[in-house]
Amino acid sequence: MNKRVKKTAKRAAKPPVKHGAKPSAGSVGRMGRALASTAAFAAGVARETEGMIRDLASNVASPALDVAAPRATDLLVHQHRTLEKLFERLESSKKGLDATLRELADELSAHIAIEEKLFYPAVRKLKPDLILEGLEEHAMGRFALQRLLGTKASDESLQARLKALKELMTNHHHEEERELFTVVRRAMPNKQLEKLGAAMKRLFDAEMQRGHEAVLATFDDQLNRPVRASSAQRSRPKTSKKPSQRSAAA
Numbered sequence: 001m002n003k004r005v006k007k008t009a010k011r012a013a014k015p016p017v018k019h020g021a022k023p024s025a026g027s028v029g030r031m032g033r034a035l036a037s038t039a040a041f042a043a044g045v046a047r048e049t050e051g052m053i054r055d056l057a058s059n060v061a062s063p064a065l066d067v068a069a070p071r072a073t074d075l076l077v078h079q080h081r082t083l084e085k086l087f088e089r090l091e092s093s094k095k096g097l098d099a100t101l102r103e104l105a106d107e108l109s110a111h112i113a114i115e116e117k118l119f120y121p122a123v124r125k126l127k128p129d130l131i132l133e134g135l136e137e138h139a140m141g142r143f144a145l146q147r148l149l150g151t152k153a154s155d156e157s158l159q160a161r162l163k164a165l166k167e168l169m170t171n172h173h174h175e176e177e178r179e180l181f182t183v184v185r186r187a188m189p190n191k192q193l194e195k196l197g198a199a200m201k202r203l204f205d206a207e208m209q210r211g212h213e214a215v216l217a218t219f220d221d222q223l224n225r226p227v228r229a230s231s232a233q234r235s236r237p238k239t240s241k242k243p244s245q246r247s248a249a250a
């Protein structure tokens with residue numbers, strides 16, 4: 001008889017537990033501990049699921065915005081969805097792009113401004129690498145936006161530039177929501193998020209009033225200064241000799 005068959009036979013030989021029989025103190029303790037750990041596990045799963053559902057609801061759908069006291073992350077997600085709708089309107093527009101493009105430029109510039117001036121500094125320590133990446137993507141977004149704004153309606157590159165800006169910003173929005181906002185919501189209490197959101201909303205309204213030309217002018221993107229030139233200058237070897245002395249030595 002192999003081991004498994006022996007074990008099964010032993011178990012079957014044990015007398016069945018009678019109803020009403022008093023369980024031993026040891027088995028009550030074991031059962032209690034098992035029940036307690038099952039309950040703790042279930043509570044943990046419930047908490048985790050609730051958090052996931054909350055994140056999903058805030059990220060996927062445009063959340064119903066509390067206009068008086070929006071949480072910072074909800075305000076930004078709401079603006080992402082508005083921008084994406086504007087991109088879709090522009091892509092399907094048969095008429096001129098002018099009015100909608102200006103609206104998109106105002107919204108996008110004001111959105112980037114409140115992230116860089118208020119939101120990113122407030123959450124930087126939570127995900128410093130993502131903040132640096134976000135700043136680079138904003139700079140690329142501003143460049144693509146300026147390029148699009150300077151394109152004539154008759155230019156064959158107009159749709160390509162619009163598509164490039166849309167893809168750039170949509171990917172950026174989804175990355176922010178998936179990787180940054182989820183962490184921020186877990187780390188910052190609601191009261192703090194609401195206080196930050198209210199300040200961001202005030203600045204957003206002010207930036208929308210100023211318009212994209214004024215807002216974009218406040219960023220120091222140094223678009224006219226090629227990166228290659230400055231790094232070439234830095235990498236030039238130091239020498240105490242004057243150019244005339246160097247040629248004489250050679």
Ligand SMILES: [Fe+2]
Nearest residue numbers: 115134172176
């Ligand atoms: Fe952003």
Ligand SMILES: [Fe+2]
Nearest residue numbers: 076115173176
């Ligand atoms: Fe954003």
